[in-house]
Amino acid sequence: MMHRWNKDDGQMDHQAATSALLQQDALRLRCLQAALSLGLHDWYLGAGFLRNLIWDALHQYPKPTPLNDVDLVYFDNTDLNRSTEQRYVQQLSALVPQVQWEVKNQARMHLFHQHAPYQNCADGISRWVEVPTCVGVRLDHSGHFDFYSSFGLAENWSLSLRINPLYPRPQLFRQRIKDKGWLELWPLLQVVVPG
Template sequence: MVLSAQDVVGMIESDPTAMNVLRAAADLALPDWWIGAGFVRNRVWDSISGLPASPERDVDVAYFDPERLDPREDARAEAQAMAALPGVPWEIRNQARMHLRNGDEPYTSALDAISRWPETATCVAVTLRGDAVRLVCCHGPADLVGMVVRPSPAFDNAAGRATVRRRLEVKGWLDRWAGLRLEI
């Protein structure tokens, strides 16, 4: 099965659970917010593999607000999200300060930060603008829809490739998705 970016958007839009999560995130009114990583990637890989939906390990909400750098703001947003949708494993982080933890130059937006996540197929995110789902694949959709595990440019070095290999093992991706193609 070959999917397009529009197919991925349709997959998210037709998933009531995903749409409830997106609506709850939108209600937080965070600036420049996106839900990325496994929220998108796992749904796509499960669909391609004909598997039932993976349980959410975490729902990575990345937002960008240089005026709200206190980590307690993230905790408040997580508490608000948990009140709206209990049981969802929310992880809400302001990317305007995450460069400090990651040893990067300051990020310019949430998508700039997401583009530096470990694998190209993880550097994907969706947001809700009005009723429309918007998808961004920071390094293009080919690896996401092709089930390719490849380091993102930020991780395309010896240490980064080792990180990707560790993540692959710890997260059990090969056990879950036997059809993954590794380009590490």
């Protein structure tokens, strides 16, 4: 059973609250351990891996909403081969076959988005479409969570769904909300319509 969180709990420590949610989720912990085992230097499990977990908690769902996929993003500008990404998918799938793994090297993703080259993994994450999607977490060898959030984890706990102001694509923003059914899955979300 997930802990019940209230977004109005005052000045809660969002990292501690998010860490507590992760500790309660055996599947997500296994995913983090699997990703750590790859030995990558700069990596995160991002987007819905954290975003959905927090939204589930704020909706007081007794169990997590199933993950469509698990996004592992990493940065390695010495190896831009897609075959390397596929090899990582195979390794991760052997360790945690219950999830659909997506692996992308952020050192090449700027080409797909027609941006200047990204400097690191966090730079790539900061370009994702929605503010609450621009998040990631990784596990270190001592078992601690390392979070990255372009706009702060408080954004994820606010139940606001707004467009990334650094990468505004209003049409894609609206389409993703519709296609992913977020408002049906999490009806307390408040969409902040871009001006």
